[in-house]
Amino acid sequence: MSQTLNNEADILIVGGGLSGAMLAAQLLRQPGKRKVLVIEPRGELGRGEAYSAVELGHTLNGNAARMSVDPDNADDLTQWLSEYIAAGGWPESDQQQVPISELFPPRGIFGLYAQQRLAQAQALGASNGSSVEHVQAEVVDLQVDPDKVRLTLSDGRHMQGAFAVLATGMFAAARTPQTQSSGLNAAGLDPWDVAAMARLDPQSTVLIIGSGLTMVDAVVSLEQAGHRGPIEVFSRHGLLPHVRRQPPVWVDFLAEDHRIRTPRQLLRELRRHCRDAIAQGIDWQAPLDTVRAHIGRLWHQATDVQRRQFVRHVRPWWESHHHRSPPLSAELVERLHREGRLRIQAASFQGLEPSTNDGVGIRIRRRGETHTTVVHGAALINSSGIEYDWRRVARPLPRQLLARGLVRPGPLALGIAAEVDGAVVDANGQAASRLFAMGPPLRGIWWESTAVTDVASQAKALAQRLVQ
Template identity: 35%
Template sequence: MVAAHLLRKATFPLDIKLIERRPAIGKGVAYGTKYICHLLNVPAAKMSAFPDDPEHFLRWVQKEEISRGNLVPSGVQPNTFVPRQIYGKYIQAVLDEAEIAGKENVRLERIKNEAVSILPDGNGATISLSTGQNLRVNKVVLALGNFPPSDPFVQDKSFYTSLRYVSYPWSAQALSDLEQDDAVLLIGSGLTMLDLAVALKEQGHAGAIHVVSRHGLLPYPHKFTKPYPTFLNVETAPKNIRALVKLVRQEVKNAIAQDCDWRAVLDSLRPITQQLWQQLPLKEQRRFLRHVRIYWEVHRHRVSPGVANTVSEMLHSGQMVVHAGRIQGYDEDDRAVDVSLRKRKISHKNYAGEESGNTSEHEVVRVQRVINCTGTECDYRKFGHPLIQNLRSHGFIRSDALAIGLDVAPNGALLDVDGMVSQILYTLGPPRQGRLWETTAVPEIRVQAAALAEELLGMKV
C-alpha cells in the first residue's frame, strides 16, 4: 500500500523497489490462504485500501462479481464478509492499477528476494539480499507484518522437535497428512485458532479438535448495530485502566438498557483508542496487557458471523472442546501424544452458549497433532530472523518499552538504541503496536500507509 500511494502521488522521478520473498506480492499470510472458508473479519464496506475513498473495495468487488463471478460470492453487499483470497487479489489490483496510472518517470521494481541486512549511513542505506545482491537506496520502509508465534512454555521442550508438533500454523504441513479421525490440539483460542478449526472442517476432518488457552475465551462474532454516541472524551478520560474499564462497563449497561448492543459501545471507542492508549502511563499500559488485554481482544477483534456459526456447530456437536488452562507437558509414543493440562477453575459462556468452565484441576488429552495458534510473537528481542538480528546488533532499532513492537516516532520513523530518530528507516503496522496499540487492522494500516507515503514524498526521496 505504501508503494501504491507513492506511485499515485509522486510528481518527480522515483524508483520504488518492493522486496518480497514470497512468490505473490501483496497477499501475505492472511490473504494468501487457500481456504475459501477464511473470511475477512471486517465487512466489505469497511475494507477499502484508501482512507479517503471508503467504498473503493466494495465497488471493486461488486465489479469483479459482474465481470468474473467465479471469484466472489453472489450479491456482495456492504455488510458481506467476503473470502480473504479475494482481498488478496484486490491488493494486487490496487498496486497494478497504481503502477499503470503512475507517471512515466515513477517506476516500480518487484524483487523476489529477502533482505537480510540494512546498513544506513548519512546518505541512505545499503540493503543486502539473501542472494548476495546489494541495493543502494535513500529511504527504507520495513513493512514486516507479523512474525510466527513462540513455542508455549513447558519445562521439557523436547516435544517441540517432534513431527507431531507444528510451530507455525500457516505452514504447508500444518493440516496435511492427517487421518480423517485424528485428534488435534490447537494451542490458543483466538482468531488463528478459528482459522485452523474451520479449515479442518472444510477439508472434511471428523476427529476431535481440542483447544487450550489460559482463559478459554473465543472471539465474539460481529453483529450489525446502529452507531453509538461517543461517551468518552480524550481530555477528561481517566489515566488508569481500572477507571477506564469501569466506565466502559457502565456504558455497556446503559446501552443494553436502551436496547443497544455492547458492540456499538466498543466500536464508538475506535476513533480515540490510540489517543487513550498514548496518554496512559507506562505502568497502566502494562496493567492493561496483564489483566485486560485478553478481554479487549475477544470483544474488539471479532469474527464473521459465518465462521462463528461453523464453530458453534462444532462446539454443540462435541467435535470441538475448549479447555481453559496451561500445558504442563507432553508424553509422546509411536501412535500419539498425551498432553497434560493444568486447568483453571473458571466458568463462563462462549458465544455458542456453551459453558467453558473447568471442574477438574488436571486433564490429559491424547492427540495425533499439536498446532501452535497462540498468535504472533511481538518481542523483537526474541526474533532469529537475520534482518532483525542485523538491525538490533548494530543498534539501528530497539524494542519499545513494552516489548510488543519497535520504538517509533509519531511519523513512523524508527528510533535507534540511543533514542535517535532515524532519517532513513520507517515502519508501519504491527511494529508500531507499542506506540499505537490499535495498528493491525486495515482501517489503521491504510491511514499509516497514506501518511507514510506523504512523509517520504515530502522529503523528496
C-alpha cells in the first residue's frame, strides 16, 4: 500500500496491526463512500506485534476454528487455510495430523491471512469509491477539536479527520519502553529473536522471567536456535499454561442461569461443572470454554472491588487455564521439563545484579521466603507478557494523551477508560464524540479484549457506529 499524499480523511486509525486492519476492512464493507487513513510505522498492515513472527514454531494459541477475523463466519480461517495448503503453502502442516479446523497455524501465516482479507475488502470498497491508505509513521500526538481530530506524526506531518480510533494493539513488555523501568528490557533478549539466541553458548544457562505464553514462545525460540543448556524460569506463582485441547461441546450454563453475576459465583459454578465433566469422563476444558462468550458481560457488570479480587486472587490460575498453549509448543516445554533442562520456580523478580562474567545476574525472592537470592546465567529473557498500564508505557502517544487528559486509565489501570461503544472517556469522565478505541486498550472494560474473535466483533460494531 502506498503512502497517502493527502492529509485529510473521514476516519483516522492509529495503529495498523490486526485491530486496525480489521477495523479498516469492516469500514470498507459498509455502504457509502469514505476515506480511511491507517497510521502504522511498520511496513505492512495486519501483522502488528503479534503476527510479525517469522518462525514457523511461533504458532497461534488457538486452533483455526477459533481464530476467524470474520465475525459472521467462524470457519473463515479454516476455509482460507484449506485453499492456502492446497496451493502448496505451509507444507509442514501435515506434522500436526489433525483436520484443518484443528490446526494451530504459525502467526506469520495468520498475518498473511489477515492481509489478504483486508485486500479483498479494499477491492470491495473501491467499487463504492472507498479507500484505505497506509501512512508509514508513528503518531506522537493527538488533539481533539469540536469538528475534527488532528494527529502529529513522527516525521513531522499532520493528519486530520472527522473521527480517530486508537487501535494501538498490544504493548509487549519485552519490547515496550517503560517509564518505571526495571532494566529488564535493556538486559534481556527478545523472546522471539532466534538469531540472537543462536549466538549464545548452546550449553549455557538461560534465565526467564514470567511463565505464560511468552515464555513458551521463548522456549521455542531457544530450541530453534540450537540451545541445549539449562533454562531457569521464575514467576510469582510458578504456573505453566495448560495445553489447549479440543473438548466436546458442553452446556452453556451461563446462558441458562443469569443469577451468576459475580466472579465468586462464576468460579463456584465453573468448578462444579468441571467436576461433573471429569466424573463423566469429559475434558474439564469443555465447561471452561463455554465461559468465553460471557466474560465481557460479567467483567463489565462487576464492581471494582470484585474486579480487584479477581485480579489479585484468581488471575494467575485463570490465565494458565484459559490462555492455553498450542500442543506442539506444550509438548516441547513438557519434554524439557521432564528431562530436567527446564525448571519452573515460584519466585518474584527483585532486580538486576552485577555479573562477574559476560552473563547476567538477577535477584529473586522465592515464594514463602523472606530473603532474596542472586541467580546467574548467560542470558536473560523478559517473558512477563503484556503491559496494559498506559502510565508505564514510555511511548510518545500514550504519554501525550494522558498528559492532555484526553484519556484516563481504565478500571484497575488496565488500558484506558471508554464507553461500551468504544468512545474514549477523558480525565473529567466525559465520553468523546470523535475519539474511539478498540482491542487491547479496552482490557479494563471487557477483560478479554485481545483475542481475535473479540477484536473482530469490536471492529464490526465500531465500523457500524462510525458510519452512522
